[in-house]
Amino acid sequence: MPRNAQGAPWVRTRLRAAPGSTVAFGVLVLVTAFLAALLPRAVEAYETDGLREAVAVAAPESTVLELKTPQPGLERPDRARANAVRPEALAAVDAQARALLPAPLRADPAESAYGVRTGKSLEALDASLPRPDGVPPRFTLATQSGLARHATVREGRLPAAGRVSLGAREVEGAVTTETARTLRLRSGSSLTLAGFPDGPLTVRITGILQPRHPQRSYWSAEPVLRTPALASFGGRPPQFYWEAGVLLAPGSAPALLGGQGEPEKYWRYAPATGRLTGADTAALVAAIASLENGPGLVRMRGAAGPLADLSTGLEQVVGSFTQTRDAIAPVVAVAVFGIAAVASVVLVMSGGLAASRRDAELALLRARGGSLRGIAGRLLAECAAPALPAAACGLLPAVLVVDGARLLPAVLGAGAVALLACAALPVRAAVAHRRPRAHRERDDLARVRPGGRRTVVELTVLVLAAGSVLTLRRRGAGGPGDLLVSAAPVLVGLVTALVLVRLYPLPLRWAAGPAGRLRGVVGFLSLARAGRSPAAVATLPLLALLTALTTAAFGGSVLTGVAVARDRAALLKTGADAAVATDGRALPTGLARAVREVAGVREVTAVGIGYASERASDESGSLPVVGVEPDSYAGLARNVGLGGFAADALRTRGGVLDAVASPSVAERLGKSPRRIVTDDGPVTVRVTAVRPRTPAVPEGEFLLVDAAGLKGSPGPSVLLAAGAGLDGKALRAAVRGAGPGLAVTLRSEERAALSDSPLQEGAERIYVWAVAAGAGYAVLALLLGLLRSAPERAALLARLRTLGITTRQGRRLLGLEALPQTLLAAGGGMAAGWATVGLLSPGIDLDRLALAGISGVTAPDAVLRADVWSLALPAAGAVLLAGAVAVAQAWWAGRRTPITHLRAGDMR
Numbered sequence: 001m002p003r004n005a006q007g008a009p010w011v012r013t014r015l016r017a018a019p020g021s022t023v024a025f026g027v028l029v030l031v032t033a034f035l036a037a038l039l040p041r042a043v044e045a046y047e048t049d050g051l052r053e054a055v056a057v058a059a060p061e062s063t064v065l066e067l068k069t070p071q072p073g074l075e076r077p078d079r080a081r082a083n084a085v086r087p088e089a090l091a092a093v094d095a096q097a098r099a100l101l102p103a104p105l106r107a108d109p110a111e112s113a114y115g116v117r118t119g120k121s122l123e124a125l126d127a128s129l130p131r132p133d134g135v136p137p138r139f140t141l142a143t144q145s146g147l148a149r150h151a152t153v154r155e156g157r158l159p160a161a162g163r164v165s166l167g168a169r170e171v172e173g174a175v176t177t178e179t180a181r182t183l184r185l186r187s188g189s190s191l192t193l194a195g196f197p198d199g200p201l202t203v204r205i206t207g208i209l210q211p212r213h214p215q216r217s218y219w220s221a222e223p224v225l226r227t228p229a230l231a232s233f234g235g236r237p238p239q240f241y242w243e244a245g246v247l248l249a250p251g252s253a254p255a256l257l258g259g260q261g262e263p264e265k266y267w268r269y270a271p272a273t274g275r276l277t278g279a280d281t282a283a284l285v286a287a288i289a290s291l292e293n294g295p296g297l298v299r300m301r302g303a304a305g306p307l308a309d310l311s312t313g314l315e316q317v318v319g320s321f322t323q324t325r326d327a328i329a330p331v332v333a334v335a336v337f338g339i340a341a342v343a344s345v346v347l348v349m350s351g352g353l354a355a356s357r358r359d360a361e362l363a364l365l366r367a368r369g370g371s372l373r374g375i376a377g378r379l380l381a382e383c384a385a386p387a388l389p390a391a392a393c394g395l396l397p398a399v400l401v402v403d404g405a406r407l408l409p410a411v412l413g414a415g416a417v418a419l420l421a422c423a424a425l426p427v428r429a430a431v432a433h434r435r436p437r438a439h440r441e442r443d444d445l446a447r448v449r450p451g452g453r454r455t456v457v458e459l460t461v462l463v464l465a466a467g468s469v470l471t472l473r474r475r476g477a478g479g480p481g482d483l484l485v486s487a488a489p490v491l492v493g494l495v496t497a498l499v500l501v502r503l504y505p506l507p508l509r510w511a512a513g514p515a516g517r518l519r520g521v522v523g524f525l526s527l528a529r530a531g532r533s534p535a536a537v538a539t540l541p542l543l544a545l546l547t548a549l550t551t552a553a554f555g556g557s558v559l560t561g562v563a564v565a566r567d568r569a570a571l572l573k574t575g576a577d578a579a580v581a582t583d584g585r586a587l588p589t590g591l592a593r594a595v596r597e598v599a600g601v602r603e604v605t606a607v608g609i610g611y612a613s614e615r616a617s618d619e620s621g622s623l624p625v626v627g628v629e630p631d632s633y634a635g636l637a638r639n640v641g642l643g644g645f646a647a648d649a650l651r652t653r654g655g656v657l658d659a660v661a662s663p664s665v666a667e668r669l670g671k672s673p674r675r676i677v678t679d680d681g682p683v684t685v686r687v688t689a690v691r692p693r694t695p696a697v698p699e700g701e702f703l704l705v706d707a708a709g710l711k712g713s714p715g716p717s718v719l720l721a722a723g724a725g726l727d728g729k730a731l732r733a734a735v736r737g738a739g740p741g742l743a744v745t746l747r748s749e750e751r752a753a754l755s756d757s758p759l760q761e762g763a764e765r766i767y768v769w770a771v772a773a774g775a776g777y778a779v780l781a782l783l784l785g786l787l788r789s790a791p792e793r794a795a796l797l798a799r800l801r802t803l804g805i806t807t808r809q810g811r812r813l814l815g816l817e818a819l820p821q822t823l824l825a826a827g828g829g830m831a832a833g834w835a836t837v838g839l840l841s842p843g844i845d846l847d848r849l850a851l852a853g854i855s856g857v858t859a860p861d862a863v864l865r866a867d868v869w870s871l872a873l874p875a876a877g878a879v880l881l882a883g884a885v886a887v888a889q890a891w892w893a894g895r896r897t898p899i900t901h902l903r904a905g906d907m908r
Helices: 010-017 019-057 078-084 087-100 177-183 250-256 278-293 295-304 314-357 359-367 372-401 408-432 452-475 488-503 505-516 522-531 535-574 591-596 630-640 663-669 728-738 747-753 758-788 790-802 807-843 847-851 868-895
Strands: 065-070 113-118 138-142 151-156 170-176 190-193 201-211 229-233 239-248 263-269 309-311 578-581 603-613 623-628 656-661 674-678 681-690 703-706 718-722 743-746
Touching (some): 010 019, 010 372, 019 314, 019 758, 065 295, 087 295, 138 190, 151 170, 177 239, 278 314, 295 309, 314 359, 314 758, 314 847, 359 372, 372 408, 452 488, 452 807, 488 535, 488 807, 535 743, 535 747, 535 758, 578 591, 578 728, 603 630, 623 674
Parallel strands (some): 170 201, 656 681
Antiparallel strands (some): 065 309, 113 138, 151 201, 190 201, 578 718, 578 743, 603 674, 603 718, 656 703
């Protein structure tokens, strides 16, 4: 057949016939593929950041991997023993052991070190050294490698060593500036250390060193080498002495052998965090277990010796991170599943609306002999032409935006979007046209009768939703792979949609009759038009709207619950918006006036905190007694929301101090007057009010009394301030001007510190995206539903205009037509969101998400509560948008002549 006799290609013809729809479809796929590719990468990225930060901020002595082995045995010759601890032998073992570290463990060479150290500190015999309780100080000796790279010589020089033998009793050493200042050492000083059978060991101090990075692993893996510390012997009272460290030259290690210091060889490996990822946690724990007591330890002993042992606290650090991540992951999975469900519904909806729009075309093809396989194949190619490039274009920016995550999950996510987008239209068309038909029967929403298959599907969804909700309430959210539990909010929204779809035709049928008897035609026509909408066309937008609104409401409630819990935790740590405390002394005169003048401060009150015993025989009191000024303190307590009370509850009557107590103290003291012994003398108190918390003592027991009744009190030591928008810089400046030794604590700073974890920040971003994406897809679903029937509404409006309907009536008609379904979706979305939060709150744990790593806050402070704004704002936005679209369409249709819409042969 000649080329010009062939028909035009199907895909090119269809795409050129509807370029606007093709571009819109491609943009939808691109955005959805971008989100599907971005979400797994974002989750893995914040988990990676969380793991790296958890290892980086942990104490180096907890994360370093220390391989150590005892000193060479006495059965070996002295020369062999000495050679075994020389730097060359230790360096050879270090190279072998570092290569044997199993993946994903990697050593940071800059902060790793090796050497020989005394496992037991040695007593110094020098009388010039400080002795706090008459006990001589003790020193740990270490020949740590790489000293020149990690320290700056402030005085003298680095220690040196020649060919030191086992019998040497004089070596050179260096100490840090803190050790020199505390132990009163300088360059040229000598230390005489006991513990050797043939005489003490003399260490000549040749240099005073300043550590370059004192908080890193080289210096902090064994802090005594950097900073001396007070230790104590047991007994009553305990006796304190100084523990310090001296760094010897690496070649001096043989001199440590044979003494009572129990010398040992060690190799310390600081973990490198730059290559760790969130997916490495399981492998990391397995590698640590292998090194501590498994095949990894066997290989290490092959390099370091049969008695070598490896210890680390890294598994506790990784375990704590894993617990936090596993607690947050199910909550995040709910948001991710909600986004995925809403996006899937919108993609399916776009395919369903396209199939409905082209129903007559596809029915004609089937009537003329077109096969289902052929039609579905052409529709698949037609959808794949824009969908596949759009999905690839969505994948690319997702990979570029989030770095350091695996590529495969992103590819699978974008691929799933492309597959769903390509299959929605062919599958929907194949199902609708599996049998050829001459004409399509009407399936008006108001008259449709659900069949048996639909009933079975709805009951199945109901059973799944009930099972997921019950499971979530009983055992809480499971791991990230527990999809049924994560789908609980979506299933609740789906059940709500199915119920509303069944109930929706009833009010339409009931209202159609009375509306027909009214004088105007607008009300009857709007109800009739709403009832004649095809059931399939009306169900998908409703399902998408309800799912989106439920997801947005649930996500907004989670964010609100987290914010409330953090605000509460910050308040419990501070007691007010700001707190100024001394080290036990009285507050300076004029401080209260200076703080009151700071911008944003509304209330200021000073309190004094002392202790009392409830029995005169007690030597020391343990009950916190807070002396306050009743009027100002009661007002501050009411305003900050911590145990507000009336000022009259703190009065003095006949020598008896009225008091406000915590529940446990009130139970012990009773309601009758009770004599207690305070730091300032005995007083008689009577409990007049009970409060669980108070600003001066946010957690624990307390007893509030009028400060004027505490005779001999030294005065207040804490100043509490309340005020919205308090200027922290100005407050600190005012406090500095009042005197030294004052500590300022701000509630805003404590609040910010509660959310600086990468896991928390990442999870919150996911929920913000969930709310935003849910709202966006809700808008899109609404627009798709309205635009699908836009040509029919425009033609109807044109016909009615020829019959005399006014422009104002036309706008009212289109608005009222869209109103029933929109109100149904808005009301159903609010109900579904409220029910979802109420049903799932017992099983959703927000403690880790809100307060990861924070203690002192009770669980009820971080619970899931329904947020009114998260419920009402999306629903109101949907109603307003539907009305705006209807008005805009009526305005646009009014600008065009009726002949534009009423063409000969048009069946609309």
